[in-house]
Amino acid sequence: MPESIWFRDDDRPRRPRLTRERIVTAAVALLDAEGVAGFSMRALAARLRAGTMSLYEYIRSKEDVFDLALDEVIGEIEPAEAGPWRELLVRQLTQSRQVMRRHPWVPALTATRPLLGPNAVARSRVFYSALADAGLSGATLVAAVGTLSSYVNGFVASENTWWDTVRTPEADAEIRGKVTRHLDDHVGELARHAQVDDGDFDAQFLLGLDLVLDGIATRLPPG
Amino acid sequence: MPESIWFRDDDRPRRPRLTRERIVTAAVALLDAEGVAGFSMRALAARLRAGTMSLYEYIRSKEDVFDLALDEVIGEIEPAEAGPWRELLVRQLTQSRQVMRRHPWVPALTATRPLLGPNAVARSRVFYSALADAGLSGATLVAAVGTLSSYVNGFVASENTWWDTVRTPEADAEIRGKVTRHLDDHVGELARHAQVDDGDFDAQFLLGLDLVLDGIATRLPPG
DNA sequence: CTTCGTTCCGTGCACTGTACGGAAAACCGT
DNA sequence: ACGGTTTTCCGTACAGTGCACGGAACGAAG
Structure with a gap:
């Protein structure tokens, strides 16, 4: 049978x-x-x-x-659950960055197409509700969410292109030096501590993120 | 002759x-x-x-x-000259946005390749020196500049994809409604004031920019 | 077994970036 | 004015692309 x-x-x-x-x-x-x-x-x-x-x-x-x-x-990013808004967002965005590093093609694609898939909107909602709970609403809320996701995207995009330029098959060190010198010549010592110098992207990422979060914090209602 | x-x-x-x-x-x-x-x-x-x-x-x-x-x-962006750092950056970034709106293919390309051309580094230097004059330096300076350019790129990128989805030959209003409803269903009323609703990108741009600039301001030395 | 809908895919078409090598033109030294 | 060299132009060709079309193979239902 x-x-x-x-x-x-x-x-x-x-x-x-x-x-x-x-x-x-x-x-x-x-x-x-x-x-x-x-x-x-x-x-x-x-x-x-x-x-x-x-x-x-x-x-x-x-x-x-x-x-x-x-x-x-995008589904690989597990939605953060609870906690104070700031830690929650740091966790969520750090994870986003990790995913985008694991899949370096993501920033290039997100730049062209709208993110309307189920996972994308679910993750997006995490940001909205976290900041809404924190006290934001209306256009400010939208601006805050937009700024945060622009930041991750932009950061990882430049991080990726940097690794790409350096990780070229040949001349690891030679190209690295060339680019660094090129920038040094033109931007001058102002960028001396640019990623270009040390590749300490983790610290840079959190630094910039804190900056944005501080900006958001100024928009929160007192309390 | x-x-x-x-x-x-x-x-x-x-x-x-x-x-x-x-x-x-x-x-x-x-x-x-x-x-x-x-x-x-x-x-x-x-x-x-x-x-x-x-x-x-x-x-x-x-x-x-x-x-x-x-x-x-990028050369179309005329480097802002003098003035208080904040107004200067707003002017410069507003211009960047205008150029990217005039040439909507820019964000897609910047996402993939490093910007090492003469005009790019010249514009980049404007940011660096403005913020250096304001009192930033080192990693914070780099983070601030990176955050600002990520912001413009990201904002205009999503602005562009939005216009692309809506400006599709047929069904101007129909698609617009579809997407709006799609997002409304999933993100809920939190995004009621999203760009999706009104397309008032100018105000949104300045709102988010102010947010970032506030964040940068907290890093400035007192005075 | 027949019929019918689903799944699979070979072939073909219009189009891509660019390697190669030759024609044509502009320049130079005499 | 003329030969030689260098620069500019580009036709052809090749390996690759996304995908339209139409047919084959297969499973389930009658």
């Missing part, structure tokens, strides 16, 4: 080789490995041992895949 | 049809008209009424063109 209920799996009456999930997972892996430039539908299909056009049963276009992959990795 | 000194132009003994400048100008125009996705070397060459491969006498790759076009439009 092979078709007995005990041997069937009614959760998935159809069991296609491909699924949207499998595609998205593979897309994230491919983007991690090759970057946006190295990403192609053919390479994605190859990774899944499938024909290229099979993918199009599950997604409408390459753009779709980008949107899905983006929301997928 | 056609070769008389009065009819010659000794400034340019060689006078090629193409020049790097002409290419860059055309590239900016093409990017303005078609966006990053619609930009191609063939289209660029066509705009210059030249063969595609002629371009490669003057630039090494498409990436080069992007870098040059980027620095070109």
Whole structure:
């Protein structure tokens, strides 16, 4: 009795080789490995041992895949739960940065497309409600949230491009020196302590974040 | 006497049809008209009424063109001269935003590549010296500058993607409503005053900017 | 077994960036 | 005026892209 209920799996009456999930997972892996430039539908299909056009049963276009992959990795950010607004936001944003470092292609994509996926809006709500609880509302609330996410995005974007310029296959030290000298020549000693010098991005990140948070704090109602 | 000194132009003994400048100008125009996705070397060459491969006498790759076009439009930002640090920065950043609105492809490109062109570093120096004069230095100075440029980039990027989603050929109002409702459903009334509702980006921009500047102000030495 | 909807995918098309090598033109020394 | 060199121009070609189309293979239902 092979078709007995005990041997069937009614959760998935159809069991296609491909699924949207499998595609998205593979897309994230491919983007991690090759970057946006190295990403192609053919390479994605190859990774899944499938024909290229099979993918199009599950997604409408390459753009779709980008949107899905983006929301997928945004899902890796676990929403912070409770705590004072400031610590909560620091935790949340630190995690965001970690995710974007793990998936360096994220800032490039977020710059082009609106983030409307379920995970994105869920994370966004964390910011809104944290700051609303703290006492913000209206346009100020929107400005605060926007500023915070702009900050993470911008910071990690420049962090990534810095590693990219330095991590080029050859000439690790040579290029590093070249760029540093280039900047030194033109910006002068003002940027002496720029990331360029030491790559201490962790400290810089928290420093800038504190700055923004201080700005937000001035907008909070007294108490 | 056609070769008389009065009819010659000794400034340019060689006078090629193409020049790097002409290419860059055309590239900016093409990017303005078609966006990053619609930009191609063939289209660029066509705009210059030249063969595609002629371009490669003057630039090494498409990436080069992007870098040059980027620095070109950054040059449109006229460096603010004097004045109290805060007004100066507001002026400078407002101008940056205007330029990025005029050339909506800028945020997408800055997210990927380091800004090392002459105009970019010149503008960057304006920020550094303004804040240095105000009393910042070291890592705090770097953090402040980074935060400010992240803010403009991020703000305009989301501003642009918003216009893109809404300005889609068909269904101006329909899509607008769809997205608004989508966000309303998930983020709830917290974002009621989001850009989504009214598109009053100017006010929002200044609001967020003030927030960041307040944060910076807390780092200034007393006096 | 037939029918029908789903899944898979080979082929083809228009288009991309750019390597290569040759034609044409502009310059220079005689 | 003429040969040689260098600079400018670009046609062709190649490997790659996203995806439209239409057919094959398969599973479930009648």
